[in-house]
Amino acid sequence: MTRIETPVTRLLGTDLPIVQAGMSWASSCSALPLAVSNAGGLGVVAAGPMRLPDLSRVLAEMAAGTDQPWAVNLPLYRAGADEVIDLVLRHRPPVLIASQGGPRRYLARFHDAGTRCLHVVAGVEHARKAADAGVDALVVVGAEAGGHPPPAMVTTSVLVRAVARAVPSVPLIASGGIADGAGLAAMLALGAGAAQFGTRFLASAESSVHNAYKQAVVDAGVDATRTVGHGLGVIRVLDNNFTARMLGLEAAGAEEALRRKTFQASTLRDAALHGDVVEGKLEAGQSAGLVDEVLPAAEIVAKIVREYRAARAGLPPIT
Template identity: 35%
Template structure:
């Protein structure tokens, strides 16, 4: 790995490999394991009440001496309290998503925090740079969970974003191997963010039922749906069939909201209800075949990255 990488320098990490802040999957155990292995672990605050987040940050600080981050979806109702806790607890890196980066970037930076914003389009990458963020994550629609409406793939999004911004760029969506990491970096990324692969780890806080379903997923088992609300990629299951049935009746937005109800993602990913839950995972799940420790995943990805780099050099 090169020592002059923009992202490793910016975030003070060994490898340009970041674990995504995933709802119901990334608590302090996963974040500290990835950080200890030389990547950047992220606590996903989207499923946490403020005091629960504080507890996770404190436990993460005890479990690793390396940098880690907190991901904050800006649609969060208690966002003022969340940001206050992040500052009080001395977190040094924040990944913001699902909102206007202008709102919190300066305030966080004034408190010595590096800010990275997650986007799904060139337009929002440019707006993020204007807002003064330190780096952006550009996420293709292969990614699990909430997603861009334009269905731009990672392979096309990364070079288009690279052409328009000058700040460091992190690629996300459909990356779970060292080869995928190299491909993203050849296209112009300075680092990669990996979500789905880290769900299938003992350290992920998601339910074993969900982890096993991810490991057994094949190509075509995920789908991007509910675009009228907020596009989400998830595994096909009974709940998805109910969505399809409702779509056949040309539903109103209100009817879709009623079907979605509350806490669908928690029910599936955290409580393990594989029929009624919203099972958010990326297309790359078709390439994930076993549950293994986060440190092993980091090690394997970096090793495969180096091997692939040598192979490509011989082309």
Template identity: 40%
Template sequence: MPNRITELFNIKYPIIQAGMIWNSGWKLASASSNAGILGLIGAGSMYPEVLREHIQKCKKATRKPFGVNVPMLYPNIQEIMDIIVEEGVSIVFTSAGNPKTWTSWLQDKGITVVHVVSSVKFALKAQEAGVDAIVVEGFEAGGHNGRDETTTLTLIPMVKEQIKIPLIAAGGIATGKAMLATMVLGADGVQVGSRFVASEESSAHKNFKKVVVDAKEGDTQLTLKELAPVRLIKNKFYNELQELYKTAPTPEQLKKMLGRARAKRGMFEGDLDEGELEIGQIAGLIHDIKPVAEIVEDMVKEFQVAKSEVSSL
């Protein structure tokens, strides 16, 4: 399935496993890369030396390309970037920040840089910053999200109309049919998150994986826009948050309720009541927990069948 994305990353299929916090450790990244897609380690939930350990273990577990996803809002960002360079990582996905800050610095060291955006405006800024490709993430996505609530179906063609660099679609993609749909709209590849949460190799707690598999349509909601928009499964914490919203809380009150490490508590430690449970709307279409290799195989097969069916219309 060669195209601009497979050539850019030297992978078999134009699929990227998203670098999600508390889900994307070395086991998931290496399994993804071994399955012919690009695996990403999620640095957002790791202290610098923990990230180094995951990179080293990933290098031992796969000979295929893999990368690291780095949210740029973290205070120890310089140390994280230094470790990435020291460990010889060749691909970095950046998010939650200005792409101009690190793109040239990384590229000067031979690293391919991809930036995650949620709007046409930020896609153009990323292209101007010189990134090698962009991930364009629609409103359906899990975790931290764009404020404009633009869906993947409308966002991809709007961005495609404005940019020339390779475009990776994200948000609500967990099947081969969705992959084909976004590529028809102009994407060169897809980034998949929620489907890989419900994989055997994901570092998510088994309780969280079960909630994802049991989720139905309408079980997630975007909230906390005053801080950083995030899509959550509706649980006890979410319901208490909505009660607080009835009092027109200040950002400080929201921060106090959110506290520290709530995402870790939910997704990594399995506290389904008080934890923050980040997942995409597509969870309603995820019904089982499988090895990464089977998930990739299923997606590719469905893509090929759907492509054949569409061509016969």
């Protein structure tokens, strides 16, 4: 097995510094995370939209399907989060990736169970607080990311470097705008110990989203995403009818009630499960413009490694 050793791979026990993002619906299953973990990366189950019986089944499938490290992603704002935490603890996942809440809520219980705890942050101050709380590593999300980018819209390259300088003792995973091995090399050079790939694995054979959603990602250019929902919970999505309506309302200064009604009328579920790429919320990052085809997840991992090697070999030597 090929190995690229970093502080993150040493912490998590993976062969490669490649993390598949926990994406609602896309990795709310075992197929994609298992494929990534068995290929040497860290596969991540997205617990956010899952019913408890489904989550319990998928976690059991993960434990049975690999002897490699894997993770559960849990947004702490979801309904019944405490009940979800109890369920996840019973399955003792090797790694937990938590977001949208404070780490003190869960940290001691998961550490007692032997789980490595990673926390998602979108700014230097949050990174310092999470580090002080005792998390094992940080996932640093920049503005290019799909789904929920940071409110301040600081790019991944700047934010990763800033967090690396602010908390140099904590391993970092960079996330946002990374789709290939060159991006991985760049993030390692900035001080991260791994890169998280979301949109790239969204367009994988094992991803659970509708094929029309995957094709929309493949067809997108780097300028095909927009941020909408300002004041409501900003998301980065691909252009479609929903996006155009929201942009029009925001540009016109429409009242919050109308913007909220329009925002809530479309869902990620409609796009992911039913293939509504016209009216649904097509969450995707700017890296969609770097994704040219749908591939099996293991092949994506291998391709990233080849590209990483090529990127390193292409750097000019010091003379």
